Amino acid sequence: MQPRLGNLQRLFAPRSVAVVGASAASEKVGHQALVSLRNFSGAVYPVHPKGGEILGRTAYPSLTAVGKPIDMVLFAIPAATITAAVEEAIRCGCGGGVIVSGGFAETGDKGIAAQERIRALCTESGFRVLGPNTSGFFNNSVGLVASFAPGIDQIRPGHIGVIAQSGGINVITGFLINRFGYGVSCGIGLGNAVDIDAADALEYLADDEGTRAIALHLEGVRHGRKLYETMRRVTPRKPVVVLAVGREDIGDFAQSHTGNLIGSYALKATALRQAGAVLVESTEELAAAAAVLSLSRLAPKRAPGIGIVVGQAGAGLVILDRLKSAGVSVPTLNETTVVRIAKLLPPMTYIKNPVDTGRPGSTFGEVIAAVASDSEVDAIVAFAINEPAAVRVEDVLPRAKQSIGKPMVFGTVGPESAIRPTLAALQRHQLHVADSPERLAHAGIVLAQDAAAQWRLRQSVSSVSIPNANAIAENLDEYKAKQVLRSIGIAVPNSVVCESRDQALAALRSLKRPVVAKILSSEIAHKSDVGGVHTNLADEDALKRALDAIDMIPLNGARRYLIEEMAPPGLEVIIGAIRDPSFGPTVMVGVGGTIAEAIRDTAIRLAPLSLSQALEMLSELRAAALLDGWRGSAKVDRDALAESIVRVATLLEQNPQVTEIEINPLRVYARGVLALDALIV
Secondary structure, three states: OOHHHHHHHHHHOOOEEEEEOOOOOOOOHHHHHHHHOOOOOOEEEEEOOOOOEEOOEEOEOOHHHHOOOOOEEEEOOOHHHHHHHHHHHHHOOOOEEEEOOOOOHHHOHHHHHHHHHHHHHHHHHOOEEEOOOOOEEEEHHHOEEEEOOOOHHHOOEEEEEEEEOOHHHHHHHHHHHHHOOOOEEEEEEOOOOOOOOHHHHHHHHHOOOOOOEEEEEEOOOOOHHHHHHHHHHHOOOOOEEEEEOOOOOOOOOOOOHHHHHHOHHHHHHHHHHHOOOEEEOOHHHHHHHHHHHHHOOOOOOOOOEEEEEEOOHHHHHHHHHHHHHOOOEOOOOOHHHHHHHHOOOOOOOOEOOOEEOOOOOOOHHHHHHHHHOOOOOOEEEEEOOOOOOOOOHHHHHHHHHHHHOOOEEEEOOOOHHHHHHHHHHHHHOOOEEEOOHHHHHHHHHHHHHHHHHHHHHOOOOOOOOOOOHHHOOOOEOHHHHHHHHHHOOOOOOOEEEEOOHHHHHHHHHHOOOOEEEEEEOOOOOOHHHHOOEEEEEOOHHHHHHHHHHHHOOOOOOOOEEEEEEOOOOOEEEEEEEEEEOOOEEEEEEEEOOOOHHHHOOEEEEEOOOOHHHHHHHHHHOOOHHHHOOOOOOOOOOHHHHHHHHHHHHHHHHHOOOOOEEEEEEEEEOOOOEEEOOEEEO
C-alpha cells in the first residue's frame, strides 16, 4: 500500500492517538479533545511539555518521549507552533494529524506561508493532515471522536458518510441525519484542506465497508479535475449526494467572454452531476437524500419510472407536480395493471398513476404491489395520513416492500405521539419514511436522479481526428482559427485574406455575393464590439465604405481584411471551451450572436464527453424549443450541432497549449452547421 494511502487509513481509523497540547484546564481545546476520546478503544497519549498526569492518563513531554509510532496526532496548539510539531510527528513515524487550530491561509500572507510549509512536509513525507482550521472528524466504527464540537458523541452509528468543507456543516449534517432516524459511519470536516481534500475523503469512504452512501458539502474546489475523476470512480460503487454552495460567486472564475458565460458555480455543479453525483439545495435535503440512498438504489436507467400511491388525492397532486417539475418520469400504468388495481379499490378513484385509494384501507399494500408490478415502474412512492383505524401501515408496508422487489419510500403525517412508534417500526424494516408530501417527492426525485446519473456515466466517450498539437503554437486570427475548425470537420464560409484594399476589391469579384468584410487581427477578440464586422455587401461602393470604417479601428500590428461569402440565415448558437485552472478542459453551448452574454442561456460539460452528453446539453437550454422549429422556422440539425460540441471539446483536450476556443456565432441549419466567427487562444 502506498504510504500516503496507508497513512490516510491510519489517520481515519487509528489504533493509537496522541493529543499534542493536552490540558487539564477545561476551557482549553486540548482538554476538550482529550475528553472527546473517552470512548475510544485504542491507546491515547496526552502530550504536554510538563508531562505528569492529565484526566487520569500519563502525559508525555513530547511525541518523541512516547517512544513508538502513533497512528493519529491531534494538534491542539497555537498555529505558530504547529510546523515544528508536525516535523516531530514525521520523525516519529506517525501516520497523520488533525490540526484544529486556525491562523493559517484564512488570515493572510503569513498564514498562507505556514500552510504551504505544512503542505510541502506532507508531500515529501507521506504524512497526512486534516485541516488546519477544522472541527476534526468522528469515526463511529471505532468509537473515535477527534473533535472539539459538542454533542458529536450523541450521533448514532450508521451507514452514511459525511464530508464537509465546513466543520460546522459536518456537525449540522450529522445531527440532521440523526434526527431523521439514521446514523453516521464517519463525519469529516475538511477545514482549509492543506493535504486531505474532498477527493481523498471520498476515496476513503468508498473503501469503508460501513458506509453505504456519502453526503458531501462543498464551497470552493481547489483541484476540480481530481475531484471529478475521483467522483466518477466512487459513484458507481456508492451514491454521493452533494450540497454545493457559492451560486452567485462567478466574478473571479475567468476574465474571458466564454469564461463569464460558464461561471464557477455552474461549472462546479455540472462537473459533479457529470461524475454521477446527486445535487441538493439545503442541509436538510443533503441529510434526507443520503438517508434514502443508504437504503435503496435503482439500477442505472436513462429515465426511471416512479409509481405513486396515495391515500389522499391532494397529497398525490403535490407529489406528482414535484416529480414532473424535476423531470422525473411518472408513466401511465398499462391496462393489465389498471384492471388489477380496479379490483382492489372502490369505483370513482383515479388509478392510472398516481393511484388514489380514496383512503388507505386493507388493500393498500396490495395496491402498492400491483403498481410495482408494472413494467414501466422502477420505484414506488406512497403517502397516507396516519389512520390506524383504517390500516396499520407498519403491518402492511413491510410485507409489500418485501413482495415487490423494488425500492419504496413512504410518507405520512399525524400526531407525533401516535406516529412515533409507526415510524420506528417502518425504519426497523429498512423503509425510508418522509414526514410530508414534499419530502416524499424529493426522495423519489433523488432515486431517479441517481439512476439517471449512473446511466449517463456509462455512456461511451466520442473521439474525433484533430490536427497535431504542434500546429497550434500561437494565438490565431479568425482565418487561421477557422482553418483549424475546417480540419476537424466543422464547416466555415469561403473567404479570402487581404493585405490591401485592392486585394479586398478583387476578393469581392471572386466570391459569391453578398460578402462580409471583417478586420483580421489576433489583437481583437470580439470584432463586432469595435465596428469590425460589416455584412450584406453587394457591390464595390458598399465594400469601400466598410473598409473605410475598418481603417478607423486603432491597431498596433498590420491591418488586414477578411472578405468572406455571407452565410444564409439560420439559428445562431455559441460553442465555447476553456481550460479551467481547477476543472481543466470544459465546453459550453448556448444562445449565440451578440446577445450571448446578456442572455446567458448555456449548458456546460467537462471534456471529454460523449455524443449523447452533447445532445443532452442542447435539451438543457431554455431556448431548446428553437432547435425544433419555432413559429414556422425550420427544425435544425441537432446531431451536427452535438458533433461540433464534441469536436471542439476534443480539440481543447488534446492541445494542452490552447486555453480557449470560441465559435460565435455557429449557424445551424436543417442540415449541417457553419462557423461564422472563431477564436483560438
